[in-house]
Amino acid sequence: MSIKLGTNDLAKYPFLNEASLYIKDTHFDLLEFDRSEMSFIINRSFDKIESFIKNNETLYHYEIDRFEIEILTFLASLLILKSASIDIVTKKFALLESMRFEKYLIDDLKNSFKDEKKRLILLKIFKEVFKIDVYAETKPIEVYKIRALDYIRRSIVFHEQEWKLINRTVKDGYVYLTVTEIVRLFRNELSLLIIDKIKNMKSIAFPNQVLIKSQKLKSYWDSINKKADAKFVNKKSVTPPCIEHLYRVLDAGENLPHSARLLLATFLMFSGKSIEEIVEIFRKLPDFNERITRYQLEHLSGKAGSSKKYFVPSCEKIKMENLCHETSVCKGITNPVHLLSRRIMG
Numbered sequence: 460m461s462i463k464l465g466t467n468d469l470a471k472y473p474f475l476n477e478a479s480l481y482i483k484d485t486h487f488d489l490l491e492f493d494r495s496e497m498s499f500i501i502n503r504s505f506d507k508i509e510s511f512i513k514n515n516e517t518l519y520h521y522e523i524d525r526f527e528i529e530i531l532t533f534l535a536s537l538l539i540l541k542s543a544s545i546d547i548v549t550k551k552f553a554l555l556e557s558m559r560f561e562k563y564l565i566d567d568l569k570n571s572f573k574d575e576k577k578r579l580i581l582l583k584i585f586k587e588v589f590k591i592d593v594y595a596e597t598k599p600i601e602v603y604k605i606r607a608l609d610y611i612r613r614s615i616v617f618h619e620q621e622w623k624l625i626n627r628t629v630k631d632g633y634v635y636l637t638v639t640e641i642v643r644l645f646r647n648e649l650s651l652l653i654i655d656k657i658k659n660m661k662s663i664a665f666p667n668q669v670l671i672k673s674q675k676l677k678s679y680w681d682s683i684n685k686k687a688d689a690k691f692v693n694k695k696s697v698t699p700p701c702i703e704h705l706y707r708v709l710d711a712g713e714n715l716p717h718s719a720r721l722l723l724a725t726f727l728m729f730s731g732k733s734i735e736e737i738v739e740i741f742r743k744l745p746d747f748n749e750r751i752t753r754y755q756l757e758h759l760s761g762k763a764g765s766s767k768k769y770f771v772p773s774c775e776k777i778k779m780e781n782l783c784h785e786t787s788v789c790k791g792i793t794n795p796v797h798l799l800s801r802r803i804m805g
């Protein structure tokens with residue numbers, strides 16, 4: 460049976476192949492973005508990217524009835540990011556966009572048990588985008604299931620206990636998942652799909668309006684980056700290799716697991732950095748949330764919660780968490796802070 464997406468679906472999920480086909484079928488030329496009536500789309504795309512970077516939240520309202528606007532806004536956003544070519548910004552955008560699509564998917568999947576057509580459309584999206592068969596069961600409860608092998612391949616990147624196969628309901632070779640879980644399982648893939656779309660745009664003559672916005676984006680990013688870099692500890696002379704590695708991950712725009720955030724935060728606090736300065740450093744995380752980061756730092760410093768101050772974990776603990784990047788400078792130390800004081804004294 461052929462399942463056709465509705466225009467509302469294209470407005471919500473402009474990363475789908477059918478959205479690209481729409482662009483192709485209408486013979487839209489990228490240089491048409493320079494037409495005056497397209498300024499609205501270009502501005503809308505830039506505002507979306509800027510707001511994502513500034514707020515680290517997906518503050519964006521899509522036009523449900525005007526799918527053309529959403530498809531073109533998505534395309535123009537990718538063009539601006541391609542032209543700006545800032546890895547961290549691209550990854551941040553891709554993660555926040557995928558989190559936005561995730562919310563729509565969760566709502567749609569929740570309603571899909573009552574609507575057979577909607578359900579088929581969503582399962583088609585999973586098949587098309589993630590190359591996976593997802594099955595719905597309605598009895599005795601409404602739930603989704605995927606093949607165990609597909610589950611293992613995806614859940615391997617999650618460290619939390621709840622994602623371990625042993626903690627899941629498995630029956631006849633299938634893993635059962637709630638709506639939220641199944642969507643969360645694919646967040647990374649959706650984010651990578653958006654990054655790939657940007658990377659795979661080849662030899663493009665960028666419209667002038669896109670070049671102007673990408674220049675504006677670069678200037679904005681440079682200005683907030685300089686602020687954060689000025690507050691960094693002197694990495695070259697005093698930083699232990701495990702911490703140095705975390706800086707590199709941050710600079711590459713990658714996310715850090717909870718244990719790595721704890722190590723970096725406690726180390727920076729020990730180095731005399733203020734909460735304000737550490738917030739600026741953590742701002743580079745793709746999923747940065749200022750309110751949560753500030754709250755967690757206050758908790759770690761003993762200013763909130765149990766008033767227990769957290770100390771920098773020992774090298775032994777850091778090794779157990781696979782965060783150690785030992786080099787010859789680490790000889791004889793049992794905590795990264797020993798290296799710091801040894802160098803300062805030396």
Ligand code: SF4
Pocket residue numbers: 699700701702773774775777778782783784785786789792793794795798
């Ligand atoms: S030995 Fe200690 S200081 Fe050195 S990289 Fe490993 S955890 Fe960090």
